Amino acid sequence: MQRSRQLGYLFSILGGTCWALSGVCGQYLFQYHQLTSEWLVSVRLICAGVILLLLHIIKGHNVFAVWNEKNDIKDIIIFAIFGTAFCQYSYFSSVAASNAATATFIGYTSPIFIIIYTVIATKRRPAPFEIVSVCLVTIGIFVVATHGDIHSLYISWQSLTWGLLSAVTFGIYSIQPQRLMRKFSTLVVSGWGMLVGGVVLLLIFRPWNSTIIHNLQAYIAMGIIILFGTVLSYTLYLEGIKRIGAIQASLLSSIEPVIATLLSAVWLNESFEIIDLLGFAFILSTGITLAKAPKERVHSRSKRSESRNEPARVKSNIG
Numbered sequence: 576m577q578r579s580r581q582l583g584y585l586f587s588i589l590g591g592t593c594w595a596l597s598g599v600c601g602q603y604l605f606q607y608h609q610l611t612s613e614w615l616v617s618v619r620l621i622c623a624g625v626i627l628l629l630l631h632i633i634k635g636h637n638v639f640a641v642w643n644e645k646n647d648i649k650d651i652i653i654f655a656i657f658g659t660a661f662c663q664y665s666y667f668s669s670v671a672a673s674n675a676a677t678a679t680f681i682g683y684t685s686p687i688f689i690i691i692y693t694v695i696a697t698k699r700r701p702a703p704f705e706i707v708s709v710c711l712v713t714i715g716i717f718v719v720a721t722h723g724d725i726h727s728l729y730i731s732w733q734s735l736t737w738g739l740l741s742a743v744t745f746g747i748y749s750i751q752p753q754r755l756m757r758k759f760s761t762l763v764v765s766g767w768g769m770l771v772g773g774v775v776l777l778l779i780f781r782p783w784n785s786t787i788i789h790n791l792q793a794y795i796a797m798g799i800i801i802l803f804g805t806v807l808s809y810t811l812y813l814e815g816i817k818r819i820g821a822i823q824a825s826l827l828s829s830i831e832p833v834i835a836t837l838l839s840a841v842w843l844n845e846s847f848e849i850i851d852l853l854g855f856a857f858i859l860s861t862g863i864t865l866a867k868a869p870k871e872r873v874h875s876r877s878k879r880s881e882s883r884n885e886p887a888r889v890k891s892n893i894g
Contacts, residue, residue: 597804
């Protein structure tokens with residue numbers, strides 16, 4: 576039992592680290608190989624989706640069962656387009672407009688949008704820890720975006736807009752497929768979401784007309800994004816949840832934006848000021864506040880969630 580929990584801690588941390596690697600490798604490809612987010616996201620989603628589904632086919636699972644009923648087909652298409660594809664595209668567009676660390680921290684505001692949605696949908700008053708979380712993330716975004724000067728933006732409008740859009744679409748990613756994930760394997764639903772979403776983006780953006788990869792370093796970075804940042808990260812994180820529970824796994828995997836910041840600074844020579852780190856700390860503390868919320872309140876929300884298709888707790892790993 577003790578060894579299982581230790582592995583759960585390790586898997587959760589490694590899952591967050593893999594997500595961080597994905598974002599930083601994306602920044603590397605944008606900066607040094609002139610790839611576009613349209614090309615990167617289309618190829619990443621298709622490759623990762625195929626790998627996840629093939630792994631399940633090898634294990635003997637019927638991955639095509641999600642296409643048997645009309646409601647399932649409708650849900651998987653909505654999830655693929657408005658959850659997976661738009662979420663990934665907006666996240667990497669934010670990375671391209673700024674850097675992996677900033678985009679990841681802005682993406683970590685997604686639980687706030689989910690809180691707002693569930694409060695409105697369930698017609699209840701927000702809990703104190705939810706109000707605190709909204710305040711913390713608002714302060715954090717203000718600090719990161721303006722550096723305390725209300726008359727100007729320190730980061731570009733594109734980065735802020737794409738980052739917030741990635742947070743909103745991650746809310747769709749978290750809420751919309753709940754019924755499907757209760758019926759089918761989570762990774763099967765994710766695999767189809769990636770594959771279908773990637774094909775949709777492929778048809779919209781036609782990345783074959785853009786710059787393509789033509790050196791070994793770029794291929795390695797792309798491989799890390801597909802294998803480590805998608806397939807391995809989700810597998811590790813879910814194993815972590817299985818061994819230590821969603822709350823602790825979520826808290827430990829929140830190392831993602833911290834690792835993204837360190838890698839951006841060390842590998843890509845990205846510089847951050849003290850005020851940036853302060854804003855990052857406010858945003859990161861939101862996840863800690865939600866993870867440390869009173870258990871009885873979370874438990875009561877979980878029961879209501881089952882009848883309203885509402886996730887009781889969300890994880891904000893976009894990369």
